[in-house]
Amino acid sequence: MIDYVHPEVPTQDKRWRLVQAEMRKHGNAHSALIQTLHAVQDAYGYLDPETLERVAANLRLPLSKVWGVATFYQHFRMKPSxxxxxxxxxxxxxxxxGAGELQRAVEEYFKVKLGGTTEDGELSFLSARCVGACGLAPVVVVDGEAVGKLTPEALINHLEGVIDADQ
Ligand code: FES
Incomplete structure (x- = not known):
């Protein structure tokens, strides 16, 4: 598992910078919440819990309020599809x-583009800028668990194992 990251801790994730820019545009006001959640979904594809914590901290809103709004509107996806x-x-x-080779291997084998989901709905393939386990590079996070030092073959095997395990 990845260590919990406190929402005030800076992140290198470029997607977060897009979200920050949106919040700044609205003066980091409480009323910027909905636009900010749209920006999170545009950047990440869904509203993940860690990012919601960051949003709450930045807009100085209770996390419960952020979750309340995020789950109220059907438009928002709470997890990748x-x-x-x-x-x-x-x-x-x-x-x-070798992250590029891992990307090519997954795209070819599972016929899915980065940012997309396989046709059978089994796997969403996303990207992040540094997941904080650089010593294990190249790293992927599969269902919340960091797996490192991967070759393309090892990654395909791992993913097949995860998918097969619940079939
Ligand atoms: S660059 Fe840091 S974990 Fe990949």
Whole structure:
């Protein structure tokens, strides 16, 4: 599992910068919540819990309020649409150690583009900028668990195992 990251801790995730820009545009006001949630969904594809915590901290709103609004509107997705998720780290360390090859392998084998979900709905393939486990590069996070030092073959095997396990 990835260590819990406190919402005030800066992140290198470029997607978060897009969200920050949206909040700044609205003066980080409480009333910017809905626009901010739209920005999170546009950038991440769904509203993940860690990002909601960051939003709450930045807009100085209770987390319960943020969750309340996020779950009230049907428009917002609370998780990626696939049954399983594989988040590919595309940070510098992982990139140097072959994240590009992992990406190609998953795209070819599962016929899914980065940011998409397989046709059978089994796997969403997402990316993140540094998941904080650079020593294990190249890293993916599969269903919340970081798996590192991967070759393309090892990653395909791992994903097949995860998908097969609940079939
Ligand atoms: S760059 Fe991939 S975990 Fe840090």
């Amino acid at each position: 696939g049954k399983h998720t594989c988040v590919l780290c595309t940070g510098t360390a992982c990139y140097i150690k």
